[in-house]
Amino acid sequence: MAGFTRGFSGRQREESPELPPGQFLTHDFPVLSAGPTPRVDLDEWEFSINTETGEKHSWDWAALQALAIDDVSTDIHCVTRWSKLGTSWRGVSLDTLFAEVETSYDYTMAHSYGGYTTNVPLDDLLDGKAWIAFEFDGEPLDPEHGGPARLLIPHLYFWKSAKWIRSIEMTADDDPGFWEQNGYHIYGDPWQEQRYW
Amino acid sequence: MGRWKSGRVVSTREETPSGRSIVLDVPGWGGNIAGQHVDVRLTAEDGYTATRSYSIASADGSDRIELAVDRLPDGEVSPFLVDVLAVGDELEVRGPLGGWFVWKPEQTEPVQLIAGGSGIVPIVAMIRAHAAAGSRARFELLYSVRTPSDVFFASELEGLTTTYGRTTVYTREVPTGWPVLPGRVTREVLAEHTIPASERPSVFVCGPTGFVEAIADWLVELGHDPARVKTERFGGT
Ligand SMILES: Cc1cc2nc3c(=O)[nH]c(=O)nc-3n(C[C@H](O)[C@H](O)[C@H](O)COP(=O)(O)OP(=O)(O)OC[C@H]3O[C@@H](n4cnc5c(N)ncnc54)[C@H](O)[C@@H]3O)c2cc1C
Numbered sequence: 203m204a205g206f207t208r209g210f211s212g213r214q215r216e217e218s219p220e221l222p223p224g225q226f227l228t229h230d231f232p233v234l235s236a237g238p239t240p241r242v243d244l245d246e247w248e249f250s251i252n253t254e255t256g257e258k259h260s261w262d263w264a265a266l267q268a269l270a271i272d273d274v275s276t277d278i279h280c281v282t283r284w285s286k287l288g289t290s291w292r293g294v295s296l297d298t299l300f301a302e303v304e305t306s307y308d309y310t311m312a313h314s315y316g317g318y319t320t321n322v323p324l325d326d327l328l329d330g331k332a333w334i335a336f337e338f339d340g341e342p343l344d345p346e347h348g349g350p351a352r353l354l355i356p357h358l359y360f361w362k363s364a365k366w367i368r369s370i371e372m373t374a375d376d377d378p379g380f381w382e383q384n385g386y387h388i389y390g391d392p393w394q395e396q397r398y399w
Numbered sequence: 400m401g402r403w404k405s406g407r408v409v410s411t412r413e414e415t416p417s418g419r420s421i422v423l424d425v426p427g428w429g430g431n432i433a434g435q436h437v438d439v440r441l442t443a444e445d446g447y448t449a450t451r452s453y454s455i456a457s458a459d460g461s462d463r464i465e466l467a468v469d470r471l472p473d474g475e476v477s478p479f480l481v482d483v484l485a486v487g488d489e490l491e492v493r494g495p496l497g498g499w500f501v502w503k504p505e506q507t508e509p510v511q512l513i514a515g516g517s518g519i520v521p522i523v524a525m526i527r528a529h530a531a532a533g534s535r536a537r538f539e540l541l542y543s544v545r546t547p548s549d550v551f552f553a554s555e556l557e558g559l560t561t562t563y564g565r566t567t568v569y570t571r572e573v574p575t576g577w578p579v580l581p582g583r584v585t586r587e588v589l590a591e592h593t594i595p596a597s598e599r600p601s602v603f604v605c606g607p608t609g610f611v612e613a614i615a616d617w618l619v620e621l622g623h624d625p626a627r628v629k630t631e632r633f634g635g636t
Binding site (some may be wrong): 205206209210211212214224226232233234235236238239240271276282283316317346349381383384385391398 | 441442443444446447448449450452475478479483484485488489496497498499500515608612613615616618619625626628630632
């Protein structure tokens with residue numbers, strides 16, 4: 203490894219033990235997406251969980267809002283190295299949504315309006331680890347941040363928190379999704395710096 | 400993609416009042432595809448490191464890569480790269496990264512390139528790759544900049560007008576004798592100066608978030624298939 207970079211001292215830093223390796227704190231909310239922002243009307247919006255037997259569990263907007271809603275305060279970590287600490291969200295826990303779902307598969311593929319996909323092991327969606335989030339900072343989620351609703355999986359790099367979520371398909375194998383096919387790590391743990399393959 | 404490699408600065412050039420291009424020699428680099436980026440890592444004497452992504456302006460298959468960096472006044476890394484880094488200095492780089500926002504010479508469909516500010520960098524790589532390959536794919540660029548002196552790679556872009564079409568929109572100040580007033584790209588400007596949706600171009604849009612959001616929305620309204628519109632946003636809001 204090279205030594206230090208001549209003349210570089212870094213700026214006044216905000217250090218924080220909550221910051222995974224290689225991340226820096228940001229106070230704004232950068233937007234990163236691969237294409238145009240899909241616009242989804244609430245009366246057309248639907249979210250479903252689809253299993254290997256062809257069973258489809260689906261919720262329209264009113265049905266989602268009728269479920270138990272969590273307030274979530276959490277840190278988020280983008281693979282492009284910014285992190286935001288203590289962000290606040292409202293959404294429905296995947297535990298609630300999976301309550302009636304029967305599956306023997308261990309993996310999932312999240313599908314978005316607009317065609318984006320990302321793979322997530324089922325274990326990483328359950329036990330209070332993930333939500334379908336529709337509010338950020340007390341406001342309805344902006345389309346550019348994934349509104350009306352996005353996946354929120356704070357313990358993985360944020361590309362796993364699929365914006366404009368439309369469905370979760372159960373899968374037998376951990377098949378790569380969109381960014382995973384385009385150079386990003388199959389799992390994406392920020393604490394292990396699992397950025398790229 | 401591999402591990403961190405050491406790159407040595409072989410030249411720098413002032414491109415705009417706030418930005419410059421930097422050529423690095425990276426032994427073992429082995430080339431990249433037009434549109435890919437690199438992570439650059441700086442290490443302070445106390446071991447502190449800062450890493451940022453930069454698009455690669457070159458795509459010539461050699462061990463030399465060219466970056467172009469715009470200085471953010473409050474930034475940590477970009478002021479160093481623009482103002483302090485000098486020929487002979489070493490930097491660590493990792494890449495090439497990204498397999499989505501890329502153009503390959505075997506692509507034959509028309510290509511509409513749309514850049515705002517330093518968002519021109521990956522687009523320049525595509526224009527260079529297109530010229531180097533002698534590609535006959537139709538290439539059109541719509542480039543939005545604040546003033547004439549904010550154009551990155553100005554003389555090169557100027558010199559290449561025969562192989563691709565180019566429209567520049569000046570948002571704050573126009574060149575003398577320019578027929579239109581300064582102003583932002585609007586939906587009308589976009590419709591008038593880009594390849595129509597009916598020709599099914601691949602579209603690459605790169606620039607600040609607000610710019611990319613507005614352009615991408617209008618492209619979809621103008622009938623472009625969202626799946627053919629690839630975007631890259633340079634951080635910030
Ligand atoms: C794929 C990709 C390609 C890119 N290509 C290019 C390129 O070709 N050319 C180019 O110039 N840039 C490019 N960028 C942007 C680049 O990675 C950097 O984001 C940019 O250079 C700014 O870095 P910085 O360290 O100077 O600013 P930062 O220190 O990251 O600051 C960015 C902004 O956030 C604010 N900010 C950040 N942290 C804090 C904090 N702790 N407290 C308060 N405010 C804060 C700053 O005030 C500033 O306004 C690219 C980004 C990506 C993701």
